[in-house]
Amino acid sequence: DAGITQSPRHKVTETGTPVTLRCHQTENHRYMYWYRQDPGHGLRLIHYSYGVKDTDKGEVSDGYSVSRSKTEDFLLTLESATSSQTSVYFCANWTGADSPLHFGNGTRLTVT
Amino acid sequence: AQSVTQPDIHITVSEGASLELRCNYSYGATPYLFWYVQSPGQGLQLLLKYLSGDTLVQGIKGFEAEFKRSQSSFNLRKPSVHWSDAAEYFCAVGAQGSGQNFVFGPGTRLSVLP
Numbered sequence: 001d002a003g004i005t006q007s008p009r010h011k012v013t014e015t016g017t018p019v020t021l022r023c024h025q026t027e028n029h030r031y032m033y034w035y036r037q038d039p040g041h042g043l044r045l046i047h048y049s050y051g052v053k054d055t056d057k058g059e060v061s062d063g064y065s066v067s068r069s070k071t072e073d074f075l076l077t078l079e080s081a082t083s084s085q086t087s088v089y090f091c092a093n094w095t096g097a098d099s100p101l102h103f104g105n106g107t108r109l110t111v112t
Numbered sequence: 113a114q115s116v117t118q119p120d121i122h123i124t125v126s127e128g129a130s131l132e133l134r135c136n137y138s139y140g141a142t143p144y145l146f147w148y149v150q151s152p153g154q155g156l157q158l159l160l161k162y163l164s165g166d167t168l169v170q171g172i173k174g175f176e177a178e179f180k181r182s183q184s185s186f187n188l189r190k191p192s193v194h195w196s197d198a199a200e201y202f203c204a205v206g207a208q209g210s211g212q213n214f215v216f217g218p219g220t221r222l223s224v225l226p
Contacts, residue, residue, distance in 0.1 A: 040218050045212060090155060094211035101211065
């Protein structure tokens with residue numbers, strides 16, 4: 001159990017509205033990640049964080065921003081949602097070295 | 113940059129039959145390799161990992177995988193599939209000390225016939 005909780009689990013929103021997804025970890029791992037999952041693409045990295053207030057872009061960061069004000073929380077914001085951002089979003093953490101990523105259960109976002 | 117391919121988008125096997133899911137990777141150094149399983153509506157659960165040493169690794173739920181450097185492959189196997197194994201399977205390659213450099217394959221969806 002990675003101790004990761006994502007909220008909400010499902011969300012439907014309209015094009016142009018802002019959306020924030022939350023990731024909460026019970027352990028104080030330094031590294032956290034946001035991925036999106038789309039058919040045929042596997043998981044693609046959106047943004048990641050290597051500490052409080054330390055974040056960086058991933059492969060598909062356009063249209064997304066993140067914030068990490070506390071070790072346990074990592075927020076993903078879509079400033080103005082578009083239909084192309086309809087996806088399943090996963091948060092993960094990493095303990096470092098040769099460890100695997102550990103994932104939350106995902107948030108299914110639909111932008112209409 | 114590393115990459116991962118999973119040639120089979122969808123595989124169907126009968127319950128009790130053997131299974132092999134293919135994974136090929138591209139990476140400049142010795143990779144860390146992982147297999148994850150995703151049940152519907154769930155997150156990704158780690159099945160097994162290869163870091164170094166013995167090229168045949170055992171995982172949970174009766175799965176195993178073999179690292180073949182010469183073929184750049186890390187195929188997942190199970191001798192006898194159970195209906196509960198129906199899920200999507202993802203191969204991933206990672207780099208030591210670099211969590212942001214995990215790369216995932218597109219996934220293989222496994223269906224199991226009764």
